[in-house]
Amino acid sequence: MACLFGHKWDGCKCTKCGKTRDEQHDWENGRCNICGVKQPGVVQSPDRQSNTQPVSKKINNINNINPYLSNLDQGNQIFVEMIRDAENRESQVTMASNLLFGKCGTALLSGSVFTDDVALLFKAIGWELNNAHGRAAMQDVFNNIMNRYPMLGVSVSKMWTGINGWN
Numbered sequence: 001m002a003c004l005f006g007h008k009w010d011g012c013k014c015t016k017c018g019k020t021r022d023e024q025h026d027w028e029n030g031r032c033n034i035c036g037v038k039q040p041g042v043v044q045s046p047d048r049q050s051n052t053q054p055v056s057k058k059i060n061n062i063n064n065i066n067p068y069l070s071n072l073d074q075g076n077q078i079f080v081e082m083i084r085d086a087e088n089r090e091s092q093v094t095m096a097s098n099l100l101f102g103k104c105g106t107a108l109l110s111g112s113v114f115t116d117d118v119a120l121l122f123k124a125i126g127w128e129l130n131n132a133h134g135r136a137a138m139q140d141v142f143n144n145i146m147n148r149y150p151m152l153g154v155s156v157s158k159m160w161t162g163i164n165g166w167n
Contacts, residue, residue, distance in 0.1 A: 011026055020037070036090075066124055076120075080124045080128055083095045092129060092132060093141055104148070104152050106118075123159055
């Protein structure tokens with residue numbers, strides 16, 4: 001609802017709602033400084049180990065860390081891995097928020113019901129945010145969701161119960 005009358009773009013990201021678009025990126029070393037997306041066709045520098053491994057190997061490596069990840073389908077594992085690989089906290093929070101906005105919208109269309117696989121995706125993302133930046137990063141994503149979908153707050157909060165004392 002924040003952008004009902006139009007977005008306020010700062011490059012590729014709306015400063016009002018956090019939505020991103022695939023234009024006006026600020027590229028540096030193969031990543032956008034604003035939204036964190038990887039630049040198409042640019043090979044990442046070899047000093048970033050996570051970008052030098054095949055996706056299937058990266059997924060196997062992080063299955064041992066995130067207890068929720070191994071139960072996700074490969075597509076959702078890749079989403080979680082992209083959030084984990086983001087350059088900084090702001091990019092992680094933005095990417096997580098945008099992905100979960102879509103899942104919340106789908107839940108509303110289906111009667112405010114989160115499927116088991118979506119609940120697992122929420123848990124995996126919450127775990128990654130907490131692991132990288134602590135509970136404050138989870139709280140930022142939760143606040144973003146609450147601003148857009150306040151009626152789903154209880155459901156979202158229940159999915160994160162137990163991660164770093166979240167209740």
